[in-house]
Amino acid sequence: SxxxxxxxxxxxxxxxxxxxxxxxxxxxxxxxxxxxxxxxxxxxxxxxxxxxxxxxxxxxxxxxxxxxxxxxxxxxxxxxxxxxxxxxxxxxxxxxxxxxxxxxxxxxxxxxxxxxxxxxxxMKRRNYQVLIQSPNATCGAGAVNEKEPPLLLLAVKSTHLNFKNRQAIRQTWGRVGWVATHRMNGGQRQEVGGYIRRVFLIGKEYTRNSAWNVSELLQMEDQLYGDILQWDFDDTFFNLTLKDVLFWKWFTHQCGQTRFVFKGDDDVFVNTPNLINYLHDQLEKPHADRTMNEFMVGDVIAAAFPNRVHQSKYFVPDSFYEGLYPTYAGGGGVVYSGQLAKRLHKISGRVHLFPIDDVFVGMCMTRLNAHPTHHPGFLTFDFRGDEEKELCAYHTILLVHKRNPTQLIELWDELSKTRSQCLHVPLRMSNKKTSLLG
Structure with missing residues (x-):
């Protein structure tokens, strides 16, 4: 037997x-x-x-x-x-x-x-109570009377005490409502745009300073902006994966016809006009209705080894995980279709949680036979050399990582001032082909 x-x-x-x-x-x-x-x-x-x-x-x-x-x-x-x-x-x-x-x-x-x-x-638990969700914003904060389905939902991972980060995002690249921009099409200047929505993904945080009731402050913030989505789990680095899993569930039930999702950290700078133009380009491609089923773009990392350095926050011992990581899009920000978000919700139930959130998303993507597309406009490791000093540098990108609230406001103001001068500057392009090993 x-x-x-x-x-x-x-x-x-x-x-x-x-x-x-x-x-x-x-x-x-x-x-x-x-x-x-x-x-x-x-x-x-x-x-x-x-x-x-x-x-x-x-x-x-x-x-x-x-x-x-x-x-x-x-x-x-x-x-x-x-x-x-x-x-x-x-x-x-x-x-x-x-x-x-x-x-x-x-x-x-x-x-x-x-x-x-x-x-x-x-790690086997995935059901957590929602502590804060604005009843007036079923799919994040947005325009009251949208005339068409939202083009993009900005889903930003944040923490209780990062109010300055959230406020800077609200004032700059994370503005909601109808956002119009211009692009060059066959030598002609064309206006495009889309409705943008926003939500901040937050867990539960404990502070030793009893003089501050962070939960009450967060509730007041949501009453003012209607863009806080908080769950009852400990907001630690390894629990960032829970934000993906719980967000996919929330999105599937709340966000219906939303075309795209930007999921990123609250310390990134996003060139929203460029992103809107880029997404319109994707929708106009042949067979876009089929490709949207697995559309994901970002800074793609292939065949990466787990971090074995004990002092690193990314440390994963070989007694917990062996093998290479799957191909994944990382570095603080990624964009995917609403259709894919729903498929990720579905397939994630068959994959055990992993402590590195970007890697877990890659595992789910591999299960779906879907591969993220690399785009050099996602600068997860910043500009090279003195590139940032060039007048139109920030007009050539979609995202750059590691910017503080003051820098976000300064960069957004500079982007506005130089827009007419840099109108014809194209997005960064690359002929590099992403490996699908791992």
């Missing part, structure tokens, strides 16, 4: 590998890969991020989920795929218990750094 089931597990894993490496329709939410099964080199599996037979905790947890969804090992689950969110929630808990109830695994967890142990203690 044991020999039989051992063979069945091996057979099931081979089927899983075939499923992982078989090409699916872009509209499918099944197992995915970058090449067809018939051309596959099985020796390359160990080099990919989706390692199937490793001892690291996350890899074991994910393998347990995949085995439950394997139609050979568990044919009764095949017909239930994607029909019940409760089914996936229970599957996450079941797979977590199966792995962590083992004595070797418990000992492994005990040796993890404290921050990682805290993450593991609640």
């Amino acid at each position: 044991q020999t039989f089931w051992k063979k069945m597990h091996i057979l099931g894993d081979l089927f899983l590998i075939a499923a992982l490496y078989s090409m699916r329709s872009p509209k499918s939410d099944h197992f995915v890969t970058y090449r067809r099964f018939k051309d596959m080199d099985f020796t390359s599996i160990s080099k990919t991020f989706w390692k199937l037979h490793e001892e690291a905790l996350w890899n074991q947890l994910q393998l347990a989920i995949d085995r439950h969804l394997n139609p050979i090992l568990n044919p009764q689950n095949a017909h239930r795929r994607f029909k019940s969110r409760a089914f996936y929630d229970s599957l996450l808990r079941l797979s977590f218990s199966q792995v962590t109830d083992l004595d070797p695994t418990r000992r492994k967890i005990e040796k993890l750094p404290q921050q990682m142990r805290d993450f593991v203690s609640h």
